[in-house]
Amino acid sequence: MDIGLLSMSMNQCKLQQDVGIALMKMAMNKGKETASGMTEMLEGMAVDPNLGQNFDSRA
Incomplete structure (x- = not known):
């Protein structure tokens, strides 16, 4: 195998891996x-602790 071709192939694989990692970091952020x-x-929501204490039902 030609050394130049091997070098280009390895660099292309590294570039694809680097791009994948960069996209994953963006998604995680x-x-x-x-x-x-x-x-x-959720912290800013006002929650009434008395809600749900009583249950009125009619049949």
Whole structure:
């Protein structure tokens, strides 16, 4: 096998791997941002502790 061709092939594989890792990092960062936003939203919600204490039913 030609050394030049082997070198190009190895570099192309490394580039594909680097791009895949970069995309995964971006996806993980977006997931962290979404999770922290949801956590902040849930913490900011007013929860009434008396809700759900009584149950009225009629038949």
